[in-house]
Amino acid sequence: MEPEEAIHIEATLLPAYVSRTLSKEEQQQMEEHLKTCPICPRELQEIIAMQAILKTAVHQRPGPSPDAFSKVMSRIHQDIQHTPRERHPQTTPSLWERIEQTFRSLFEVRWAPALASFLIVGQAVLLLSVLGGPETMKNGPIRERGIPQGTPVIPIFHIQVEFVGTAQEGRLRGLVQELGGTIIDGPTPEGLYTLRFEQRDSRSPASILTTLQTQPDLIKSAKSLQP
Known part of the structure; x- marks a missing residue:
């Protein structure tokens, strides 16, 4: 692999740079790095493209039919009305409220944002595993990230x-x-x-x-x- 094609430690910070979760100083350092690095701009475009694909998949995913939730809840109402139960003072949510909350959670699309975050973090971990050794930048905040504990730092x-x-x-x-x-x-x-x-x-x-x-x-x- 030619020197200009070698993967280095700054590439692992690209997902955080895209999501703007770096500090202001780190964000500026990455912007300066992208101006001179021939590799990181390509990695950056791949991450942006992956996020666009994930967003499109989330929006295009078909959800349940409009009346599915109302039918399920109506059936539960009927079952509860025909089930005898003793009444006690309640200090916690009622059975009906707990059942309703449970079924509402089943009809909410919560997995998509978690999946997107998992894929982005997974890509960063994969890049870090390919490095084979630490590299450092000029300033401390970014240099300290991604260096495995116990690994000697090259001066x-x-x-x-x-x-x-x-x-x-x-x-x-x-x-x-x-x-x-x-x-x-x-x-x-x-x-x-x-x-x-x-x-x-x-x-x-x-x-x-x-x-x-x-x-x-x-x-x-x-x-x-x-x-």
């Missing part, structure tokens, strides 16, 4: 760069991907971009920074950002 570091204006975009992205990085922010008004890297044995901050600084035809400047 993350960021480097701010200014690309050469005449450099081809394809070469720039190829260099960043070759180093295992991702563009997560930019450009700023000054033309600066922020790159995100995972710190592994062969990807120390110093080695990545040195590699970027030795590409004068692509990189105008590069500096490490403090966490």
Whole structure:
């Protein structure tokens, strides 16, 4: 699987992003992420399409005939009227009220919203199970979600760069991907971009920074950002 096709942790937050149950800060972070990620926009469209299908199925589901409930309740009325019973002071709902409430619940379509929620949550769990390991974002609130307890967190570091204006975009992205990085922010008004890297044995901050600084035809400047 190519690096740009890899599933990452932000994809598991897309259902909550669509339903707008994230905090305001998390919602804004996801909006910024969607501007640069080539994968999450496709996942987002699939979730929106699934919700549309569920809503259509709920509205098209045929319900009971209009007089079905009234016929059932009429029959129950008749049975109760012909059944002798002692009268006692009642502090709880009467038998008739309990029966009526029970039958009313049978004629209400309550399963559809629950099914929709179950499918959305199920998709998020499935995405998380495919990841095979945690990934983190720049800010804490989203980073803390979806990381299994006891799983070591891979250190993350960021480097701010200014690309050469005449450099081809394809070469720039190829260099960043070759180093295992991702563009997560930019450009700023000054033309600066922020790159995100995972710190592994062969990807120390110093080695990545040195590699970027030795590409004068692509990189105008590069500096490490403090966490």
